[in-house]
Amino acid sequence: MDKFLKMVEKPIRYTGEEVNMCKKDPSKVKCRYAFCFPDVYEIGMSHLGLRILYDLYNRREDTYCERVFAPWVDMEQIMRDNDIKLFALESKDELMKFDMLGFTLQYEMSYTNILNMLDLAGIPLLSKDRTEGMPFVMAGGPCAYNPEPIADFFDFFVMGEGEEVNMEITDAYIKWKDEKKTRIEFLEEVAQIEGVYVPAFYDVSYNEDGTIKEYKKNNANAKDIITKRIIKDLDTLTYPEKWIVPYLNVVHDRVMLEMFRGCIRGCRFCQAGYIYRPVREKSKERLKELAKNLIKNTGYEEISLTSLSTSDYREFHSLADDLIKEFKPKNVNLSLPSLRIDSISLKLLDEVNQVRKSGLTFAPEAGTQRLRDVINKGLTEEDILSACDKAFRSGWNTIKLYFMIGLPTETYDDLQGIVDLANKIVDTYYAVPKTERTKGLSVTVSASTFVPKPFTPFQWFGQDDIETIKQKQDFLKNNLTNRAIKFNWHEPEISVLEAIVAKGDRRMCKAIQRAFELGCKFDSWGEFFDYEKWMQAFKETNVEPKYYSERKIGLDERLPWDHINILVNKDFFKREYNNALNEKVTPNCRQNCAGCGVGKCGIGVCVE
Amino acid sequence: MIYRMKFEKHDEVKYIGHLDTMRTFTRCIKRTSLPIKFSKGFNPRVQLSFALPLGVGVTSDSEYVDLELEDEVDVIELKKELNSTLPDGFKIVNVIKSENSKSLMSLVKEAIYEIGIEFENDDDIEELVQKIENIFAQEVIEVEKQGKNKKIELVNIKPNILDIEVEVIGFSSIRVTLHCNAGSENNLNPNLVVDKIKNELAGTEIIDFNIHRRELILKD
Numbered sequence: 137m138d139k140f141l142k143m144v145e146k147p148i149r150y151t152g153e154e155v156n157m158c159k160k161d162p163s164k165v166k167c168r169y170a171f172c173f174p175d176v177y178e179i180g181m182s183h184l185g186l187r188i189l190y191d192l193y194n195r196r197e198d199t200y201c202e203r204v205f206a207p208w209v210d211m212e213q214i215m216r217d218n219d220i221k222l223f224a225l226e227s228k229d230e231l232m233k234f235d236m237l238g239f240t241l242q243y244e245m246s247y248t249n250i251l252n253m254l255d256l257a258g259i260p261l262l263s264k265d266r267t268e269g270m271p272f273v274m275a276g277g278p279c280a281y282n283p284e285p286i287a288d289f290f291d292f293f294v295m296g297e298g299e300e301v302n303m304e305i306t307d308a309y310i311k312w313k314d315e316k317k318t319r320i321e322f323l324e325e326v327a328q329i330e331g332v333y334v335p336a337f338y339d340v341s342y343n344e345d346g347t348i349k350e351y352k353k354n355n356a357n358a359k360d361i362i363t364k365r366i367i368k369d370l371d372t373l374t375y376p377e378k379w380i381v382p383y384l385n386v387v388h389d390r391v392m393l394e395m396f397r398g399c400i401r402g403c404r405f406c407q408a409g410y411i412y413r414p415v416r417e418k419s420k421e422r423l424k425e426l427a428k429n430l431i432k433n434t435g436y437e438e439i440s441l442t443s444l445s446t447s448d449y450r451e452f453h454s455l456a457d458d459l460i461k462e463f464k465p466k467n468v469n470l471s472l473p474s475l476r477i478d479s480i481s482l483k484l485l486d487e488v489n490q491v492r493k494s495g496l497t498f499a500p501e502a503g504t505q506r507l508r509d510v511i512n513k514g515l516t517e518e519d520i521l522s523a524c525d526k527a528f529r530s531g532w533n534t535i536k537l538y539f540m541i542g543l544p545t546e547t548y549d550d551l552q553g554i555v556d557l558a559n560k561i562v563d564t565y566y567a568v569p570k571t572e573r574t575k576g577l578s579v580t581v582s583a584s585t586f587v588p589k590p591f592t593p594f595q596w597f598g599q600d601d602i603e604t605i606k607q608k609q610d611f612l613k614n615n616l617t618n619r620a621i622k623f624n625w626h627e628p629e630i631s632v633l634e635a636i637v638a639k640g641d642r643r644m645c646k647a648i649q650r651a652f653e654l655g656c657k658f659d660s661w662g663e664f665f666d667y668e669k670w671m672q673a674f675k676e677t678n679v680e681p682k683y684y685s686e687r688k689i690g691l692d693e694r695l696p697w698d699h700i701n702i703l704v705n706k707d708f709f710k711r712e713y714n715n716a717l718n719e720k721v722t723p724n725c726r727q728n729c730a731g732c733g734v735g736k737c738g739i740g741v742c743v744e
Numbered sequence: 745m746i747y748r749m750k751f752e753k754h755d756e757v758k759y760i761g762h763l764d765t766m767r768t769f770t771r772c773i774k775r776t777s778l779p780i781k782f783s784k785g786f787n788p789r790v791q792l793s794f795a796l797p798l799g800v801g802v803t804s805d806s807e808y809v810d811l812e813l814e815d816e817v818d819v820i821e822l823k824k825e826l827n828s829t830l831p832d833g834f835k836i837v838n839v840i841k842s843e844n845s846k847s848l849m850s851l852v853k854e855a856i857y858e859i860g861i862e863f864e865n866d867d868d869i870e871e872l873v874q875k876i877e878n879i880f881a882q883e884v885i886e887v888e889k890q891g892k893n894k895k896i897e898l899v900n901i902k903p904n905i906l907d908i909e910v911e912v913i914g915f916s917s918i919r920v921t922l923h924c925n926a927g928s929e930n931n932l933n934p935n936l937v938v939d940k941i942k943n944e945l946a947g948t949e950i951i952d953f954n955i956h957r958r959e960l961i962l963k964d
């Protein structure tokens with residue numbers, strides 16, 4: 137192995153041995169678990185879920201959890217040429233020796249990497265081809281909520297937060313192993329655990345028009361509806377205090393402190409806003425204690441407060457103040473992503489951000505108030521302009537704006553609204569007296585393409601076709617002409633593919649497998665993304681991509697993910713769908729409960 | 745207070761590049777309770793200065809780093825504390841209080857490397873040793889080197905080689921012991937020696953090679 141490492145870029149992607157890596161004797165545990173992240177090391181190690189589960193599994197004496205990442209193409213080539221099987225970083229043992237492989241599904245564009253990793257491990261791609269003695273292959277994470285497009289590849293899926301359910305599965309595994317039962321008996325066992333979905337236990341039938349007719353169980357142990365798991369009290373959860381410190385400069389090279397789960401806001405395009413409901417916070421005291429321990433165990437120079445909408449933490453300012461007081465003398469910085477910018481947070485940013493490298497970020501997502509009402513983004517032009525005014529007066533000169541194009545009901549007036557808003561920000565800057573502002577204004581407008589996602593009120597909408605998206609991008613290119621404004625956009629093909637796959641059903645599995653066979657991998661890396669190959673894969677497997685991405689789905693249609701229950705009612709999504717069409721805003725959870733259905737659990741924000 | 749530390753870098757961590765090694769030491773020191781002295785300015789840093797960067801993939805018995813602390817500490821304790829928090833593969837072997845105000849970098853004079861090379865089994869090993877000795881017996885030894893502007897240029901490495909010895913250490917492996925100039929003025933990158941051998945022996949397959957820095961010699 138050593139001689140091969142000399143030939144690849146960044147060999148430390150494959151060597152492990154970082155500070156706080158867990159070392160165990162694999163022969164002394166009952167369950168060997170491989171946490172598989174279908175992207176490179178630097179991205180995987182920036183993922184909080186990996187850290188949480190790694191820690192949780194390794195706190196058990198009977199289990200050893202190791203990490204596996206997608207090898208970069210140079211390493212893959214060497215592995216294939218020399219018949220080296222995919223291995224885990226800790227023991228360097230190949231995956232076939234493990235009891236369970238758990239993939240995390242963070243984005244659809246990683247699906248071909250999963251197949252590539254299974255292939256490199258010498259494990260059959262299809263669940264039905266795996267035999268006794270082979271590892272079980274499972275998956276969880278946000279994309280698992282629509283497991284259908286990859287249902288054939290996994291033995292089972294886990295819905296929702298993994299802390300409890302993964303431990304229950306491990307217990308069941310160890311018991312099953314001791315009793316020396318068959319593979320199918322294990323699947324029957326876990327199918328009874330709340331939150332576990334075994335796709336092979338369901339048969340799907342289709343109507344003549346191609347829509348789904350029904351899901352029929354073919355095994356008595358399977359559940360009709362699979363309900364996501366949630367953790368009731370985040371304060372009593374363990375947290376990965378023995379935080380692995382990578383040698384490589386990873387994407388998020390810092391301590392990540394999770395303040396809460398969920399988001400109170402319910403922007404109608406945002407899957408995260410629904411699947412993680414309800415909002416549950418960690419107490420300020422617990423967070424301060426964790427921060428202290430994590431810095432002590434890592435020596436990191438930065439703590440980032442990570443949650444969906446950071447400033448919605450109820451005691452946000454006092455927490456930030458306390459952390460600054462504690463850590464500033466130790467030269468540890470605080471980073472505050474996804475902050476809603478107002479005058480108080482500006483002061484705070486001033487305090488933590490001595491170097492103004494990154495600038496201020498706003499995500500209005502749509503250009504007019506009308507369309508912002510449609511998507512339920514409660515951010516007004518006035519909010520943005522007054523925050524910009526204050527920011528310019530206190531020395532900021534860099535503003536980043538994030539928008540989406542192709543949102544439901546969008547017209548060219550809304551696109552003109554993007555142009556107008558950007559121009560008004562420029563005007564706001566010049567309205568500030570020269571002596572009070574910093575020279576060199578830069579306004580960056582980034583426009584991504586709307587992707588309708590399952591478990592959002594927009595799940596029934598179709599996506600614009602590629603031509604329409606390109607025309608809209610051209611409109612912005614041609615109209616954002618001010619010298620201070622920079623326009624960023626991406627080729628729409630990748631967003632189109634994302635929509636196709638995200639809303640896919642089981643018939644999509646063959647297409648994904650074919651795309652892999654044709655050589656697709658690292659699809660989220662622009663340099664490898666090959667739209668033509670994907671289109672070829674759809675054609676060869678008789679999958680009509682536009683059926684999934686562009687078709688407007690009827691409200692009464694059976695959706696491919698209807699047997700998954702995220703605790704938010706489908707009726708609520710229908711209500712929100714109509715509210716969107718009526719341009720009616722829904723208040724956030726703290727203003728007024730909208731009765732989404734999660735309240736029946738009686739926890740978190742629903743009972744505050 | 746400046747403490748000069750000598751450390752080893754073993755196989756486990758040999759692929760960690762120079763910048764990553766610096767970061768590893770910084771964080772390691774921040775995990776201890778030592779009286780850290782931070783630099784002044786926007787981005788206060790732990791004050792560490794290394795002697796001579798070690799190439800990626802190279803192991804060493806002889807690395808030096810200076811650490812500046814706010815107060816005086818016991819050198820034995822310092823060594824113990826750092827070794828308990830450094831990752832496996834790094835080992836501090838000696839610590840002294842340094843009186844020398846010159847930067848470590850400017851003190852580097854020479855280095856001794858051991859280069860292990862493993863050949864295909866069926867090659868005549870004695871003959872290979874002879875060939876390699878001949879290469880380095882020449883008056884001028886030119887190698888290709890990537891210059892400042894990414895251009896490949898030819899350089900003569902002979903003046904930087906102080907001594908070179910080749911010996912057989914196994915059925916199909918040899919060891920080249922290279923004593924050469926090192927530091928900011930005259931420096932020889934041992935990889936160039938490996939490249940030279942590879943080029944001259946084109947046709948003979950080299951299965952693997954390993955570079956080890958046995959000694960870094962400082963000016964007194």
Ligand code: SF4
Pocket residue numbers: 399400401402403406407408409444445
């Ligand atoms: S604020 Fe809106 S976009 Fe952001 S996480 Fe919450 S729901 Fe999603």
Ligand code: SF4
Pocket residue numbers: 413414415724725726728729730731732733734735736741742
């Ligand atoms: S039940 Fe009400 S408060 Fe709870 S998540 Fe749903 S909308 Fe928010």
